[in-house]
Amino acid sequence: IAGITQAPTSQILAAGRRMTLRCTQDMRHNAMYWYRQDLGLGLRLIHYSNTAGTTGKGEVPDGYSVSRANTDDFPLTLASAVPSQTSVYFCASSNLAGVNGELFFGEGSRLTVL
Amino acid sequence: GQNIDQPTEMTATEGAIVQINCTYQTSGFNGLFWYQQHAGEAPTFLSYNVLDGLEEKGRFSSFLSRSKGYSYLLLKELQMKDSASYLCAVMDSNYQLIWGAGTKLIIKP
Numbered sequence: 001i002a003g004i005t006q007a008p009t010s011q012i013l014a015a016g017r018r019m020t021l022r023c024t025q026d027m028r029h030n031a032m033y034w035y036r037q038d039l040g041l042g043l044r045l046i047h048y049s050n051t052a053g054t055t056g057k058g059e060v061p062d063g064y065s066v067s068r069a070n071t072d073d074f075p076l077t078l079a080s081a082v083p084s085q086t087s088v089y090f091c092a093s094s095n096l097a098g099v100n101g102e103l104f105f106g107e108g109s110r111l112t113v114l
Numbered sequence: 115g116q117n118i119d120q121p122t123e124m125t126a127t128e129g130a131i132v133q134i135n136c137t138y139q140t141s142g143f144n145g146l147f148w149y150q151q152h153a154g155e156a157p158t159f160l161s162y163n164v165l166d167g168l169e170e171k172g173r174f175s176s177f178l179s180r181s182k183g184y185s186y187l188l189l190k191e192l193q194m195k196d197s198a199s200y201l202c203a204v205m206d207s208n209y210q211l212i213w214g215a216g217t218k219l220i221i222k223p
Contacts, residue, residue: 042118042213043157043201058210090156102147103211105156 003027006091006106013081013113021076021109023091031094031101032074033058034066036087037108043090049074081113116140118214120202125220126192134187134200134217142207148176148187149201151216157201160187189219197221 004025013019025032030051035043045058049068063085065077074093078085089109094101117139126132138146145164149157163169163178163185175188187200199216206212 040215042215043203043211044213045210102159102162103149103157105158107156 004091004093004104004106006089006109008109009107010110011112013078013111015082015113016080019078019081019111021078021089021091021111023074023076023106024072025074025091025093025104026072027093027095027104028071029093029095029104030071032068033092033094033103034064034074034076035090035092036060037090038087046076046089078111081111083113085111086113087111116204116206116212118202118204118212120200120214120217122215123218123220125222126189128192128194128221128223130192131188131190132192132219134189134202134219136185136187136202136214138183138185138202138204138212138214140204140206140212143180144205144207144209146176146178146185147203147205147211148185149203150198151201152198160200192221194221194223 007022033048034046037043044060046064047066049055052071055066091106092103094103120136148160150160151157161176168177173190178185199218201216202214203211
């Protein structure tokens with residue numbers, strides 16, 4: 001089934017540890033995004049990529065890094081996790097980079113940092 | 115700053131009609147989106163408005179007034195499965211999506 005796959009679905013992590021959230025899409029979308037969703041707040045953009053080989057910072061990029069080596073994969077790395085990074089993380093993709101592009105979301109990765 | 119406002123929670127009765135409002139203040143405007151998100155699941159696309167007026171899609175309709183910075187999502191013939199959060203998002207002049215916090219809709223029998 002075509003779509004976006006995120007892994008892991010859920011993870012508990014000790015503060016200070018490094019963590020990579022994986023995201024793979026098979027729709028050949030050029031744009032990909034990482035959001036975090038916290039209770040009472042709207043989705044907040046962490047990083048984005050308009051095409052393979054390029055990335056950009058979103059609203060809340062500090063403490064996170066991304067790479068886009070190819071069209072399909074867009075991993076998000078927390079170099080040294082902190083409790084404020086406890087959140088649900090959604091990866092998304094769209095066919096058009098920014099213009100009229102409906103976003104397709106993965107199922108989310110629930111991360112708890114202790 | 116940029117801001118999207120929508121009610122935190124609404125309650126409606128099965129079979130009825132409900133209107134979820136969204137007001138926005140953004141740097142430019144390149145369209146407004148509505149997404150549905152069931153608890154514990156990913157958001158899914160419902161509608162997109164870029165011109166003023168009403169867009170109808172089955173039981174769901176979305177309205178936009180750019181001069182008023184206002185949109186609403188209208189849900190008719192409510193079903194229990196419509197219980198979800200409804201997210202309003204505006205694309206600004208930089209083609210970045212600004213998201214509201216979402217409206218949790220509770221449907222009662």
